[in-house]
Amino acid sequence: MSTTSGKAQRHSQFVGQDKPRRNAIRHAHGRGRFVDDIAFGNLAHLAFLRSPYAHAEILEIDTEAARALPGVVDVFTGPDLVDICTPWVGKLDHFSGLRTPEQYPLAMERARWNGEPVVAVVAESRAIAEDALDLIMVEWAELPAIIGIDNSRSTNGPILHPQYDSNVAFVMNLTAGDAKAAFRDAAYIVEDTLELGRQTGLTLEPRSIVADFDPSLRKLTAYHSTQTPYQMQDVFVRHFNLSEENVRVISPDVGGSFGMKLHVYGEEMAAVAASIRLGRPVKFIADRMESFLSDIHLREHKVHARMALNSGGEILAMEVDDATGIGPFSVYPRTSAMEGNQALRLMGAPYKMPHYDGTLTVLFQNKAPTCQYRAVGHPIGVTVTEHLVDLAAKAVGLNPFEIRRRNIVTQDMYPHTTATGYILERLSHEECLAKLEALMDYPKLIAEQKEMRERGIYRGIGIAAFIEITNPGPAFYGIGGARISSQDGCVIKLEPSGKIRVSVSVTEQGQGTETIMAQVAATYLGVDLDHVDVVTGDTERTPYGGATWASRGAGIGGATVMKAALAMKENILEIAGVILQGEADDFDLVDGQIVDRSNQQVRMSLAEIGRIAYFRPDTLPQDYHPQLSVSRHFVPQGTPFDFTNGVQASYLEVDVETGIVKLLNHWVVEDCGIILNQQLVDEQIRGGVVHGLGGVLFEECLYSENGQMMSATMADYLAPLASEMPDIQIDHVCTPTEMTPLGAKGVGEAGTAAAGAVVLNAVNDALRPLGGTLRTTPLTPERILKALGKI
Amino acid sequence: MKPGLFQYVRADDVEKAVSLLQEFGDEAQLLAGGQSLVPAMALRMALPDVLIDISSIAEMRSITLTDDVLRIGAGCRYVDVLRSEDVARAAPMLVQAIPFIAHEAIRNRGTIGGSLAHADPASELPACMLALDAAIVLQSASGARTIAAEDFFLGTYSTALDEGEMIIAVEIPAIAVNQHHRFLEISRRSGDYAISGGAFVLEMDAGIITAARLAFFAVGDCAVLAGSEALLGKPLNAETIDQVAQRVGEEITFYGDLYNGIGAKRQITKTLTRRLLAQFPGMEL
Incomplete structure (x- = not known):
């Protein structure tokens, strides 16, 4: 048909x-009916002793007292599992040069981040298992910790994996046209360095698994809070040497995932190993602190970027140097190179920009691993691009709508290939931008902003265009050799x-x-x-x-x-x-x-x-x-992805004496093709926006200089609350994709893609008359006060 | 995140509670609302051998106003205090402050005595007690004593409570004519620990400030009075406010927190001081 x-x-x-x-x-x-709600007979509970150090050699582990505690069923360490579980390596063939060592369910001779699981205790209750953890003695030899991006990049600092010559996991260069010439001939050049903080997933339901191994049939049933039961079935089959027909993965109700529940974690693998060792069901439910310490983190990037424009305000080129810290390992099986890869390719993507020169450097550090999460790479690409577009608007003397109008890919250009190589079937930037301008009543806001400034109230307006990568085809993971079905x-x-x-x-x-x-x-x-x-x-x-x-x-x-x-x-x-x-x-x-x-x-x-x-x-x-x-x-056909597009705007007020940002309004105009259910689409957009707002204003995985995670409780890690969220007004444009018979594209990441960028732009717009510029997210009161020169 | 093993005993009156405290000594901790203690136990940061549950002691749950002294039993929950007419009449400061304390679920369980004994430097109540010039009533097996709030808070999680002692009530002088209470805190999210908070009591006579108690929290190692003297004998105007804010910035020994260094704390506290003083009646702006 x-x-x-x-x-x-x-x-x-x-x-x-x-x-x-x-x-x-x-x-x-x-x-x-979540994993933790399901009743099992003869259930055992798993808890982990985790590394208190960011980086340490494990000299000796004494588990004798723990084993002797009544109610303890089993105690094991990394080396105890080598015969049960084969190690894994987070590489894909199409990220040529990506290096990362073998990983095991539990740390082997070294612990490499604060919170890495080191010893597992299985007991008749979780409380007993935790009591036993207190009885385990580990002799550690602390090693220097590699924490910051500059710290990891330094050529004369400590090296995390002794078998490598540096802390670089992966480098990628992406060029199009002649960026050098474009910068040489440019009428305007703007540049800046932005730092985006680490976030984590914070699902309502934490990572959860009950592994139930029946030794008589060598059959494993895993009740697993995962997004990808088939991928996990394959992982369990291959790493525990089981037959595919004997591995069943059941994902009952799953309380949020956002990409965090895509990845292979040592704790879940240890739960399977424990069930195989014991022949009885074993449960692991991450508690909130374990979630903070061991769920994947995301988006720690430091980006230096430049943009060249001609005298008419047309973007000629971008040069981007993106360095990202991924923790000690590239995460299996999707790799931790993907976020940087997408960030690099999303730079300038809504615009006609013909020339590009981008470099990505993926770095090891002694922090929790980072990996794919809602809007993989998008907030980085969009924030960097749109910050530069605003700087350019100021340099050229155009208003933020006008400079974007002059540069967005227009209707007559499709299909269009971005300088970074993405093939865009058909998008609707012009229509979205026009709709947004009307929806937010831009002239009225400008007048209000001006009037407020005269009274010492600093309000800002931020705009950002974006594209979103959706409906990935076989070229995404399959081509890299991952057994992830497209x-x-x-x-x-x-x-x-x-x-x-x-x-x-x-x-x-x-x-x-x-x-x-x-x-x-x-x-x-x-x-x-x-x-x-x-x-x-x-x-x-x-x-x-x-x-x-x-x-x-x-x-x-x-x-x-x-x-x-x-x-x-x-x-x-x-x-x-x-x-x-x-x-x-x-x-x-x-x-x-x-x-x-x-x-x-x-x-x-x-x-x-x-x-x-x-x-x-x-x-x-x-x-x-x-x-x-x-x-x-x-099987998805045609282009590797169906891209969507949209534009967002934020209106906010900065308290210039305290550095506190009050969000007043937020707008999204989005085009995800055929809308199957507008309520659910709008919920996806709003939820995504809140994720982005959390990242730009509140959420940060803070580490001390020696690599202790400092914000590992809900009191210290500031999740966005409803009380601080603005109204989020949504409108749609519909450009169906011809790549699928249904015509629907994805929408789950659109909100997150640009919400942070518009807030950064709006805060900088608010501060413009006072002369401060914010370059580091989240935009904490302290960072804002510093930018203002108040402290 | 499961607590370690502990023994649980319940005391139904103060006499029983103090005798249990005497019996178990520093192995025991008192459980009232549990809003700080229980999470600390879940994280195994607190590992008491014995929990003495005092949450059902009826004599510690009353609020009375007699002879211009408001007495609040230590077992009163935030929500009880918030809804009390006597409190609204005699200590409007508390009615202003309590909505800032965490979230509703916590205010339904957390107690006055628990907050004061815990002495979290970011807690609202110790600063309120300082500003209100409250007395804290302590009881042990050997007797009762009363201590001024100013002498009670010694540092982070540190108070003048002796071993075997518990807080049974606070006594607050009722608000006088010409006296005014104002409370404010600045935080990033509603219900968060404040970046800086203030509980201010001023007395004025014909537009001149005759007495002042400016208490601050979430700024140092414990709730602290600062800048009060700079107000005495002056009218409340922009110039006075600037001077006081300056003095507050100089007097307090600021401690940074996870997100705010000393500089940010000082800047925000000075701003808070200005904004809070500007809320008092008679402010000529």
């Missing part, structure tokens, strides 16, 4: 409708009652995946939404697929369900044709009823089809076999 007829064949109205998340009512009744699968079954059961490989973490999949199935089948049930998150009950990450669930999962629904419908109409003694083409399925295509007259219900097909096939012609289940798989 061609893509256009696919979109034209939409029969009922569920796609595009606001539908609340189907599981919301269950959660509101307290009937959620395709998805869906099975649709007609129940005897006429109801529809959909099982699909994309997964739900609270964002409404199951609702979206039900809407797509109901729409393309022609049945009532309430008659569709969706099953996700179980490798034994759903087809194999990539699952949910990189804003791919709705776009790719939705297209998969659409294909399966259309095939199921074809089967149903064929059965109807046989029963009603006509041709399949004579009939249609509308609202769960078989109707005459010519006059929409109802002929029979889907329930009647189910009854006859399942229970009275004797009434059907001989040798006719109704096909009552279908399966379809979908």
Whole structure:
């Protein structure tokens, strides 16, 4: 089927409708079923002794007293697991030169970050396991810690991995055109150095697993709070030497993930190892402090960037030097080079900029590992670019809208390839920018800002354009050799009652995946939404697929369900044709009823089809076999990604005597193609914006000079609270992608991509009359007061 | 994040509580609202062998106003104090301050005595007690004594409580005619520990300040009075306020916190001082 007829064949109205998340009512009744809610017989509990040092040699571990504590079942260290679990290495073939050592579930001879798991205790209760931790004696020899980016980059400082000649994990250069010449000929050059702080994921439900190994069959069932059950099935199979058919990963309710629950962590691997050692179920639930210390962190970047413009304010080129600290290891299996890679490629991406020269340096340090997280690389690319665009606007003498209008990629240019190599099918920057200007009533805000300044009140307006990477295809991980599927699968079954059961490989973490999949199935089948049930998150009950990450669930999962629904419908109409003694083409399925295509007259219900097909096939012609289940798989085609675009704006007030920022308003105009469910899309955008606002104003994984994580509690790590959040006003433009039959792109990361950038720009706009510029996020009161010269 | 093993005993009256304190000595800790102690135990930063639960001692839950003295039982929760008419009448400072203390769930459980005994330098209540010139009533197995708030807070988590002693009440002189209470704190998020906070009491006569107690919290090692003398005998005007803010910046020994160095603390405290003084009646701006 061609893509256009696919979109034209939409029969009922569920796609595009606001539908609340189907599981919301269950959660509101307290009937959620997260890993920790599931009861097991003979369950044992796991706790970890973690490195109190950022960097230390482990000389001796004495576990005798811990083993002797009543209720302790097992105590093991890294070397105890080498026969059970093979090590892993976070490399991908297409990041040539990326180096990172083998990693084990627990530290081996050295601990390399404060919080790294070193010794595991399994006990009859978590409390006993923690009591036992207090009885373990470890003799450490503290080593110099490599903490800051400059510290790691220094050529004469300590080296983290003695087998390497430096702390550099990976270097990438990306060039287009002739940036040098562009800078030589430029009318204006602006430049700055920005530092973006470390954040962490902070999911409501922490990382959780119950590993249940049955030694009689060598069968592992893992109840695991993960986004990617199939990837984890594969990881468990390969590293524990199990058979694929004997490993089942079940992801029950998952309380948030944001990319944090994509990665392989030593603690979960240790839980599986413990279950294999003991032959009984073993539970590990990270407590909040463990989450702070050992969940992946994100976005510690220091970027020096320059931008060259001609006399008309057109961006000619950017030069970017991005250094990022990833902790001691590149995280498996997706690598910690991906964030920097995307940051480097997203620089200048909304603009026509022809020349580019970017360098990425990925550095080891003695802090928690960093890896992919919501809006991988986007906030860095957008913040750096848009900060320079604002500096350029000032240099050229243009207002922030005008300079962006002059530079954004225009409608006549698509398909367009950015200087950094991204192929953009069709975006809508012009329309988004125009819509935003009207939505926020820019002239009125400017007048208000001016009037306020005269009264000593400093308000700022910030704008940022962005593109978002969504619907990644096979070129994303597959090409690098990772066993991470880019395709998805869906099975649709007609129940005897006429109801529809959909099982699909994309997964739900609270964002409404199951609702979206039900809407797509109901729409393309022609049945009532309430008659569709969706099953996700179980490798034994759903087809194999990539699952949910990189804003791919709705776009790719939705297209998969659409294909399966259309095939199921074809089967149903064929059965109807046989029963009603006509041709399949004579009939249609509308609202769960078989109707005459010519006059929409109802002929029979889907329930009647189910009854006859399942229970009275004797009434059907001989040798006719109704096909009552279908399966379809979908592989993204065409360009490597479906990009979306949008523009955001912030209006805020800076208290110049205290450095406290008050957010007054926030606007997002976004284009994610066909909108499957506007309420869920808007929730994704708002949630994403709040993630970005948290990062730019509050959240920071602070480390002391010797590598102690200082902000490892909810009192010290400042998560964004509703009380500080502004209204977030959203509008949409719709440019469907032709790359999938559904036309929907992703939206999960759009909000996060630019929310921080607009706040940074707005704060700097507010401070402009006073002469201060902020270059380091989060924008703490102290940093603002320093920029203002008050302290 | 599970606490270590501990023994739990409940005291139903003060007499029982102090006798248990005497019996277990420094192995014991008192459990009232548990809003600081229980998280510290979960982190195993506090590892008491014995928890003496005093949360059900009825005699420590009353609030009375007699002869111009407001007496608040140490077991009163923030929410009890916030809703008390006697408190509103005699110590409006507390009604202003309590909404700044953490979040509602914590205010429903946290107690006055618990906060004062814990002596967190960022807590609101010690500063309120300093500003209000409160007396803290202590009890041990050997008897009771009363100590001025000014002598009670010694440093970070450090008080004049002797071994075997517990706080049973605070006594606050009721607000006088011509006296005014104002409270403010500056924080990044609502409910956070303040970057800087102030609890100010001024007495004025014909526009001239006759008495002042300016207490600050979240600025140093404990709640502290500063700058008060610079106000005496002066009208409350922009010039006075500038002088006082300057004095406050000089007098306090600032401590940095995780996010704010000494410079930021000083700048923000001076700003707080100006803003809070500007809220008093009679301010001529």
